[in-house]
Amino acid sequence: MVRLIVIFLSAILMFGWGGEAYAANEPLQITQEQFQKWENLSNQALNAASQGDFATSEKYWTQIIEEFPQNPAVWSNRGNVRVSQNKLQAALEDYNKAIELAPNVTDPYLNRGTAFEGLGKWSNAIADYNRVLELDPNDAMAYNNRGNAEAGLGKWEDAIADYQKATEINPKFAFARANHALAEYEIGNTEIAIQEMKGLARKYPQFADMRAALTAAYWANGKPGEAESNWVAAYGLDSRYKDINWVKNIRRWPPSLVVALEKFLKLQ
Structure with a gap:
């Protein structure tokens, strides 16, 4: 999971990123006209991304980078929209630049880890998540993402421990709970997994991932009726699960x- 850095441009331009000051960077002196221009651009970049138009969002972030190349947040955000377009190598370059400019901020490491995951470089991803947790031991997203990378290596027990830690830190982190359920299923704890899936589906009726997971689990357990009813909900919410x-x-x-x-799908 990528973590988008939602920016108030005044904080970026005048004080740094995320409320932290960067000793290496002098405060930028800008005119009111420049401030208004780049505030508009950042708003347009965020709006385009929220609407799924990542190519347009990338163009806006590039324009901001051209004006303020020493600000790490804009590099990281452009990396995020590049990941959303599967431009993973280009995203890595952006995250590397953000880390160069702000080596003690967590978000670029977290986001670079997701790009490494997309490339199947699980150990690189884990190293980035470890760095996040060195900087912030209570970052639930880093534990969840490290669990995903460990799952990529087939280290399911390690993944389960990290998913559990993520939900311990943030009990409302539904996707970490979902990932935990999937991992429990993989190691043969099917009843535990199904109970977790059912609980999440009840609490979050629009959670397509758990509806689809219940479809698969019930089908494997010889319960076609339950599988079919969950599939109707899952497919209606997100048709990608047919792929x-x-x-x-x-x-x-x-x-x-x-x-x-x-x-299950072959018999549909």
Whole structure:
């Protein structure tokens, strides 16, 4: 998961990033006209990204970078929209620059880790998440993401421990709980996994991932009726779950659930 740095431009231009001051960077002296121009650009970049128009958002961030190349936040945000376009190598370059400018800020490491995950460089991703946790031991997202990278290496027990830590820090972190359920299923704790999936589906009725996971789990357990009813909800919420390649390589479900869902879909 990428963490978008939502920016108040006045804080970027005058004081640094995320409320921290950077000794290496002198406060930027800008005119009111410049301030208004770049505030508008940042708003347009964020709005474009929120609407899924990542290519346009990238153009706006590039314009801001051209004006303020020493600000790490804009580099990291451009990296985020590049990840959303699967421009992973280009995103890594942006995160590297952000880290060069702000080596003690967590977000660029967290976001670079997601790019490494997209490239299947699990150990690199884990190293970045470890760095986040050195800087902030209570970063729930870093634990969740490290669990994802560990899952990529097949280290399911390690992944489960990290998902549990993420939800301990943030009990409302639904995706960490979902990832925990998927990992428990993979190591054979199917009843624990299904109970967690059911609880999440009840609490968050629009949570397509858990509806689809229940479809696969119930189908594998010989409960076609329950599988079918959950599939109607899952597909209605997010049709991507019909694409096994997406489920396997983008959402990155564990192998056993991918196989179960594929068997269900072949009989649809």
